[in-house]
Amino acid sequence: MAKKKKDAGRKSTAAAAAERMVMGGMPQEEQDDELMQSPFRMVVTSFIRDKIAMIGMCAFIFIFLCCMILPFFFPIQMNYQDVTQANVAPGFGMLDIPKALKDNALDIAAGSTFSVGIDKNGNVYEWGTFPTDKLKKIPSSSEMGKLTMISAGLDHVVAVNEDNQVFTWGNDRMGLASIPIELKTNTSPIKQISAGYQISLALTESGKLYNWGSTYLLSVSIPKEVQGNIAQFDDNPNIVMALTKDGEVVPLTNSTNSYTAVPEEIQGHTVDLALSDESAAAVTDDGRVYTWGNNVYGSMNVPEEIQGHVTSIEGGRYHFTVILDDGTAFTWGNDNFGQTDVPSFSGAVTDVTAGYYASYAIDENGHAEGWGLKGYLMGTDQLGRDVFRRLLVGGRMTMTVGFIAVIISTFIGVLVGGISGYKGGKIDNLLMRLTEIVSSIPFLPFCIILSSILGNSIDETQRIVLIMFILGLLSWPGIARLVRGSVLAEREQEFVTAAKALGVKEFGIILRHILPNIITVIIVNATLDFATCMLTESSLSFIGFGVTEPNATWGNMLNGAQNGQVIENYWWRWLFPSIAFGICTISINCVGDGLRDAIDPKSKER
Incomplete structure (x- = not known):
């Protein structure tokens, strides 16, 4: 009898040990909860x-x-692509103006994915994502001297120093580095330059326009009666347009397209001219803006509240930026990257520039700010x-x-x-x-x-x-x-x-x-x-x-x-x-x- 009790006690002890092993050595309360759980709850608990x-x-x-x-x-727009933004590395530094330039800016220009600027001492600065390493090879200050104006394009830069010399660096394909001899020997001061889409242009005070670079993508035809009478110009990948000294807008092309349909009412009254990639805009002497071309991303939808108050205008890829008569800047058009989010300035804005997807403004104190495309979190693919x-x-x-x-x-x-x-x-x-x-x-x-x-x-x-x-x-x-x-x-x-x-x-x-x-x-x-x-x-x-x-x-x-x-x-x-x-x-x-x-x-x- 005693032996049977002893064996039963051993079996009870072995069963208890086995149960503890099955229960994973859990405390008694958890073991009781485990035994009372439904199969579904046990699965959830185990998971x-x-x-x-x-x-x-x-x-x-x-x-x-x-x-x-x-x-x-x-x-995203499924059919969207932009080769100017192709293969851009991840980052958000496209608008990070260097501190040495931010409060001492003389001129700033926005390129495709990078920007350049010069301070009041003529020093050059570059920032953003560079399409080619050649852009980083800036000529030395001893070679260029003190720069007075600068312009950025798709993947190259054009600059002018105080001695009226023109410099260019970056991509040198299709003759972008071949500055015309006539421009090098020109004695008239250069008043405007542009590094465009695989083309460069320069305008002298005498009203003569010079261009060099690719003639396959963009052919510039300057009438004899216009050459020598140009007050300013603007360009995009499709056309170059000139504003003459008597306020006439002249397309510098032999073909007919949407850009050549210049409104008659602005002829003789235009004081400023700008082009986006799909439309043109002109400011008349009464402060109004007139647009023509293709209304892509609302670039031709001029806000009514600024009409009659515009003093100057600049065009980006699909947006326009203006200076109003109260010294403020204003932007309309494409806003995919915050191009219309104009920051506030402590002083009156004296100069604006609009690039591909960014704009910059400089106020009377030399303080510069930018807005628009800052960069891409994970970069871009081969189609931008x-x-x-x-x-x-x-x-x-x-x-x-x-x-x-x-x-x-x-x-x-x-x-x-x-x-x-x-x-x-x-x-x-x-x-x-x-x-x-x-x-x-x-x-x-x-x-x-x-x-x-x-x-x-x-x-x-x-x-x-x-x-x-x-x-x-x-x-x-x-x-x-x-x-x-x-x-x-x-x-x-x-x-x-x-x-x-x-x-x-x-x-x-x-x-x-x-x-x-x-x-x-x-x-x-x-x-x-x-x-x-x-x-x-x-x-x-x-x-x-x-x-x-x-x-x-x-x-x-x-x-x-x-x-x-x-x-x-x-x-x-x-x-x-x-x-x-x-x-x-x-x-x-x-x-x-x-x-x-x-x-x-x-x-x-x-």
């Missing part, structure tokens, strides 16, 4: 305790919310598109394609697997053979062949829908097999037998009794398939057979980074999309693994 899975879920939710919400605050904005939109597209494809594949897989596992017999055999046929189809070659056959016969929206359906229709065999195995195990349980005895219909048994018991397995598999579908879509887009330009996905963003030059010189074009895509897919897989371990704790041992 929450998995730190890797929780980190993965938080990372995925963060990326998901960024891609779904932020595009409303950072919208913001990588950050495209990353957000591309993530939304990639996730949407993957999500819809998973819904389609899960629905088909659950339906086929459920029927196959429950019915068995010939139906099971037939459906499993169909599953094997579908799973034997090589997915990527099939999509490539289909894309080549369809070619341009479908539009981009139809292509995206087709990709989603193909992904879904060819991805269901795996989940179908998994569901079939689970249903085969569940249909032999007592509750299924009881439901049959009560006369519950087969559809009801599958839907109400078997499916809830295998739903967690379906969720885990769908989560892992989501990452797989995203990878597949990105693979197709990467090799050029998925979602194509101008629509953005993480795959086709990486498509442009296939050559060594991009990888070496433009690292931001492939680094940020690959990081976002890698974190997203790894996070989804971590969540899937965490769910699997929470549902089936023995999977960790395997």
Whole structure:
């Protein structure tokens, strides 16, 4: 009798030890809570305790919310491209005027992605993102002397010193460094210069205009009666226009276009002239602004409140900046980069300049301020598109394609697997053979062949829908097999037998009794398939057979980074999309693994 009690005590002690091992050495209160938890709550609790899975879920939710919400605050135009902003490195230093120049500025000019300026002592300053390293090779002060004016273009700079000498540095293609002999020997003081789009111009006090650089992109034709009578000029990539000393606006071209349709009412009354890339503007002697050309981004929509108060005007790429008679600056037009957010000045503004996407103003105290494009968080691609904005939109597209494809594949897989596992017999055999046929189809070659056959016969929206359906229709065999195995195990349980005895219909048994018991397995598999579908879509887009330009996905963003030059010189074009895509897919897989371990704790041992 004593021996039996002793053995019972040993068994009780061993059982208690085993229970403590199962409960993970938790305190007694937690053990009691664990024993009282429902299966669902136990799964949730186990998942929450998995730190890797929780980190993965938080990372995925963060990326998901960024891609779904932020595009409303950072919208993009799908067909937008601007070669002047191509391959700009990440950073926000385009408007960071050097401290030595900020309160001692004489002249400032804004280029494509950089700016230059000179102080009252004639010293040169450069800042921003430089399109070419040649811009950093500024001639020495001993060579140039004291500069009096400066101008910045796409990727070169033109300057003039107090001895009327012209200097240029930066890109020297197409004759940009070949200053005309006539200008070098000119004795009349230079009053205006311009470093344009692959062209340079200089105007003397005698009214003569000189130009050099590319004659293929922009041909300048100066009538004899105009040459020697020019008071000022302005240029854009399409045309050069002159303002004569008697107030006439003259297009310096032999062709007819929207710029040549100069309003008759301004002829003889114009005191200032400016060009944006798509329109022209003139200030008349009564302080009013007249515009003509193409009204892109509202550049021709002159605010009524400034009419009659404008004294001078400058044009950027798609905006105009003016000085009003009360000494304030005002900007209208394109505001994608804050070009219209004019800062306040302590004194009256005496000079303004407008570049591609930025403007600068200098007040009577020599204090300079800039506004407009500060830079890009993740740089730009080969077409000048913001990588950050495209990353957000591309993530939304990639996730949407993957999500819809998973819904389609899960629905088909659950339906086929459920029927196959429950019915068995010939139906099971037939459906499993169909599953094997579908799973034997090589997915990527099939999509490539289909894309080549369809070619341009479908539009981009139809292509995206087709990709989603193909992904879904060819991805269901795996989940179908998994569901079939689970249903085969569940249909032999007592509750299924009881439901049959009560006369519950087969559809009801599958839907109400078997499916809830295998739903967690379906969720885990769908989560892992989501990452797989995203990878597949990105693979197709990467090799050029998925979602194509101008629509953005993480795959086709990486498509442009296939050559060594991009990888070496433009690292931001492939680094940020690959990081976002890698974190997203790894996070989804971590969540899937965490769910699997929470549902089936023995999977960790395997």
